[in-house]
Amino acid sequence: MRRYVSKFIACPLPFTKTNFFLVNCEVESYYASRESNSQGLVRSYLNGSFAKTYATSCATLSEDTSKDSPVSDMLIDSFGRLHTYLRISLTERCNLRCHYCMPAEGVELTPSPQLLSPNEIVRLANLFVSSGVEKIRLTGGEPTIRKDIEDICLQLSNLKGLKTLAITTNGMTLAKKLPKLKECGLTSVNISLDTLVPAKFEFITRRKGHERVMESINAAVDLGYNPVKVNCVVMRGFNEDEICDFVELTREKPINVRFIEFMPFDGNVWNVKKLVPYSEMLDRVAKQFTGLKRLKDHPTDTAKNFMIDGYCGSVSFITSMTEHFCAGCNRLRLLADGNFKVCLFGPAEVSLRDPLQLGADDDALREVIGAAVKRKKASHAGMFDIARTVNRPMIHIGG
Numbered sequence: 580m581r582r583y584v585s586k587f588i589a590c591p592l593p594f595t596k597t598n599f600f601l602v603n604c605e606v607e608s609y610y611a612s613r614e615s616n617s618q619g620l621v622r623s624y625l626n627g628s629f630a631k632t633y634a635t636s637c638a639t640l641s642e643d644t645s646k647d648s649p650v651s652d653m654l655i656d657s658f659g660r661l662h663t664y665l666r667i668s669l670t671e672r673c674n675l676r677c678h679y680c681m682p683a684e685g686v687e688l689t690p691s692p693q694l695l696s697p698n699e700i701v702r703l704a705n706l707f708v709s710s711g712v713e714k715i716r717l718t719g720g721e722p723t724i725r726k727d728i729e730d731i732c733l734q735l736s737n738l739k740g741l742k743t744l745a746i747t748t749n750g751m752t753l754a755k756k757l758p759k760l761k762e763c764g765l766t767s768v769n770i771s772l773d774t775l776v777p778a779k780f781e782f783i784t785r786r787k788g789h790e791r792v793m794e795s796i797n798a799a800v801d802l803g804y805n806p807v808k809v810n811c812v813v814m815r816g817f818n819e820d821e822i823c824d825f826v827e828l829t830r831e832k833p834i835n836v837r838f839i840e841f842m843p844f845d846g847n848v849w850n851v852k853k854l855v856p857y858s859e860m861l862d863r864v865a866k867q868f869t870g871l872k873r874l875k876d877h878p879t880d881t882a883k884n885f886m887i888d889g890y891c892g893s894v895s896f897i898t899s900m901t902e903h904f905c906a907g908c909n910r911l912r913l914l915a916d917g918n919f920k921v922c923l924f925g926p927a928e929v930s931l932r933d934p935l936q937l938g939a940d941d942d943a944l945r946e947v948i949g950a951a952v953k954r955k956k957a958s959h960a961g962m963f964d965i966a967r968t969v970n971r972p973m974i975h976i977g978g
Contacts (some may be wrong), residue, residue, distance in 0.1 A: 736764020829892025
């Protein structure tokens with residue numbers, strides 16, 4: 580950990596009134612104040628609750644935050660990273676049983692009364708957005724199985740200051756729901772699909788439904804989403820031979836295929852032998868598609884982005900394991916049970932639901948959130964240490 584900090588992370592720069600700051604990194608080559616009763620209560624809660632880089636480009640982030648945009652110190656960690664992206668898990672339930680997300684024996688779900696209510700979701704989301712968050716992504720489980728998802732989308736999309744409302748979905752029921760979701764303010768769509776072969780889809784998900792996911796991808800394209808992002812977790816011995824077939828999806832449609840390195844979570848039997856590294860995936864694509872060109876990435880991008888000459892869409896690689904992007908991380912996570920998580924791979928969580936239900940006001944909640952953000956580490960521990968660290972299954976965390 581220390582060597583990463585010394586190599587890639589500079590001391591935080593002082594913040595100006597316009598909240599400019601730099602992400603310190605190395606450039607990668609193509610290949611390689613009021614005291615209330617509730618605040619006091621939450622302080623006591625907070626004190627007992629915490630028991631429980633590599634970036635692709637260097638740039639200032641001033642363009643992300645307009646001068647009139649409210650930015651709270653709550654969103655700035657001890658390394659100067661500004662967090663403007665909140666992922667909200669709406670449910671732990673899912674209509675698939677993907678191997679890398681859920682153990683074969685299933686998981687124990689949080690009882691419904693202990694999950695955030697729609698009003699609690701919107702209140703917490705508003706707190707984050709009023710403090711400077713500009714993008715919210717709805718995840719799960721499978722977010723579209725919530726019967727009130729349209730109403731939640733409508734309320735979230737009306738939050739002043741929110742620029743992007745996105746969803747990550749398995750696509751099983753999306754085709755029918757997407758027109759209404761778009762009317763309710765959904766602006767961006769990610770659909771998970773790990774194989775183009777129906778039999779392999781049934782194996783990896785333990786369910787049928789490949790054609791329904793393809794239908795959802797086409798429905799999103801037809802509704803004008805551009806790009807439609809398709810997330811593909813690449814696993815050796817399962818689908819690495821389909822990488823170039825997935826790239827072909829981008830030829831005539833505004834699809835951004837995102838190849839994701841296999842990541843370790845509780846119960847998914849992660850093994851480094853199953854990991855297909857970014858370098859290998861890129862090599863496969865580059866050999867077959869000679870018009871492959873590197874695009875300029877945003878400083879907070881999780882992906883390394885490419886396009887192919889003459890193709891409508893694009894190709895990206897999410898390299899969480901072999902070339903992490905922690906130095907530019909701007910993401911926070913609110914889990915379905917109300918726990919707040921500052922790093923996908925870190926086990927630390929703090930409940931926002933508990934102080935919320937104990938009557939905490941917004942200032943008290945900001946204090947809890949800000950303290951958690953300040954504790955965020957410079958980077959994750961590395962894939963082998965992550966594999967040995969107790970964390971929740973992906974379905975609990977939210978994809």
